[in-house]
Amino acid sequence: MSKIKQKHIHNKYLRQKKKFPHVWCPGCSNGIVMGAIMRAVGELEWRRTNTTMVSGIGCSSRMPVYVDFNTLHSLHGRAIAYATGIKMYKPKMDVMVVTGDGDATAIGGNHFIHAARRNINLTVILINNNIYGMTGGQYSPTTPTGDKATTTPYGNLDPTFDICELAMGAGATFVARTSAYHAVETQSFIKQGLEHKGFALIEVISACPVIYGKLNKKGDASKMMRQMKENIIPVKSFEALTENERENKLKRGIFRKEIKPEYTAVYDKLIDSLKPEDGEK
Amino acid sequence: MSKTLKNGEVEKLKTGTVIHGDGSAAKMEVEETEVKSEGDYRESPVYIYHDWCKKCGICVSFCPTGTLASKPDGSPYVKHPEKCIHCEMCDRLCPDFAITGAKEK
Ligand code: SF4
Ligand code: SF4
Numbered sequence: 001m002s003k004i005k006q007k008h009i010h011n012k013y014l015r016q017k018k019k020f021p022h023v024w025c026p027g028c029s030n031g032i033v034m035g036a037i038m039r040a041v042g043e044l045e046w047r048r049t050n051t052t053m054v055s056g057i058g059c060s061s062r063m064p065v066y067v068d069f070n071t072l073h074s075l076h077g078r079a080i081a082y083a084t085g086i087k088m089y090k091p092k093m094d095v096m097v098v099t100g101d102g103d104a105t106a107i108g109g110n111h112f113i114h115a116a117r118r119n120i121n122l123t124v125i126l127i128n129n130n131i132y133g134m135t136g137g138q139y140s141p142t143t144p145t146g147d148k149a150t151t152t153p154y155g156n157l158d159p160t161f162d163i164c165e166l167a168m169g170a171g172a173t174f175v176a177r178t179s180a181y182h183a184v185e186t187q188s189f190i191k192q193g194l195e196h197k198g199f200a201l202i203e204v205i206s207a208c209p210v211i212y213g214k215l216n217k218k219g220d221a222s223k224m225m226r227q228m229k230e231n232i233i234p235v236k237s238f239e240a241l242t243e244n245e246r247e248n249k250l251k252r253g254i255f256r257k258e259i260k261p262e263y264t265a266v267y268d269k270l271i272d273s274l275k276p277e278d279g280e281k
Numbered sequence: 282m283s284k285t286l287k288n289g290e291v292e293k294l295k296t297g298t299v300i301h302g303d304g305s306a307a308k309m310e311v312e313e314t315e316v317k318s319e320g321d322y323r324e325s326p327v328y329i330y331h332d333w334c335k336k337c338g339i340c341v342s343f344c345p346t347g348t349l350a351s352k353p354d355g356s357p358y359v360k361h362p363e364k365c366i367h368c369e370m371c372d373r374l375c376p377d378f379a380i381t382g383a384k385e386k
Contacts, residue, residue: 021335021377021379027338031377032373035373221338222343
């Protein structure tokens with residue numbers, strides 16, 4: 001076969017020379033979300049050295065391997081705990097957490113709700129693919145009832161978590177949902193989440209065509225993404241639907257955006273108030 | 282103008298930089314690399330980096346203008362370079378950073 005000089009695309013936030021092509025399966029949405037994150041950070045013109053990405057374990061949690069920020073690939077479910085530590089020690093550092101549905105809401109469920117309750121300035125980008133991909137296809141708290149996973153071969157019995165409702169219930173001050181198909185919106189929500197002073201959750205519905213898709217006969221990556229386009233609809237259109245029409249539909253948009261005291265700021269204030277005044281011993 | 286490379290032909294390509302339409306995105310630089318591939322356009326509005334492409338077919342499915350098409354083995358190629366409108370859909374939806382339709386600067 002002939003050799004042809006071909007153009008190679010180089011992105012300044014990628015660890016270009018390492019580990020590419022990445023480990024994710026063909027058609028997996030994780031790469032799309034990673035692109036959206038890099039675009040959002042690029043838009044904010046954040047310095048690589050002052051941006052940290054923390055993750056736990058899982059498919060989406062492989063992301064810190066590929067991006068050229070400060071990165072920390074931590075324990076299963078504990079990403080938010082590590083990120084809290086970084087943020088408390090260095091409040092000026094911009095810290096984001098990339099996590100999955102199983103990582104954040106099952107194994108790390110407690111870290112998730114308590115970070116939201118404290119309203120600490122972290123941006124959690126939760127990539128929800130409805131299954132534990134990397135560990136072998138077990139069902140997760142967001143696997144739809146009745147759907148198959150390797151541990152639920154006859155269909156899942158559990159009702160599912162609505163992650164956005166969970167975060168709002170716990171007190172998160174920025175909550176949004178979108179899908180990987182809506183890549184422009186994903187970029188915009190991530191940007192707004194990164195700018196938000198407080199706990200921000202961006203849930204991105206993603207496609208796992210190789211495990212979840214195959215087990216549940218959802219078709220290939222393009223087909224799954226077309227389904228996202230049809231079924232994940234803006235809040236307004238969702239609310240106009242009747243109860244029956246809402247089946248299989250999911251709303252997307254920014255559900256909450258409010259300003260409340262931020263944890264590291266409150267902590268700093270406390271420390272300041274305890275410092276001895278001039279002249280005092 | 283776009284031409285299809287013939288078997289055995291090696292062409293020196295210029296190195297350029299593409300910046301996304303919204304001005305936001307991480308700046309992308311286009312470098313030359315040598316890979317084995319046939320039927321690629323020498324000069325095209327879309328760059329496909331076959332070493333990273335996993336042939337998932339998303340770019341071909343969602344290109345709104347029909348610029349891209351799949352080869353029998355599933356790998357994408359630029360079928361109608363003149364149709365590309367630089368909408369960056371392929372670029373944003375490719376999970377593997379293997380294609381860009383952003384304008385060259
Ligand atoms: S930039 Fe848009 S029109 Fe051009 S190839 Fe990509 S998807 Fe098609
Ligand atoms: S979307 Fe990317 S990985 Fe998929 S076929 Fe197109 S260029 Fe290849």
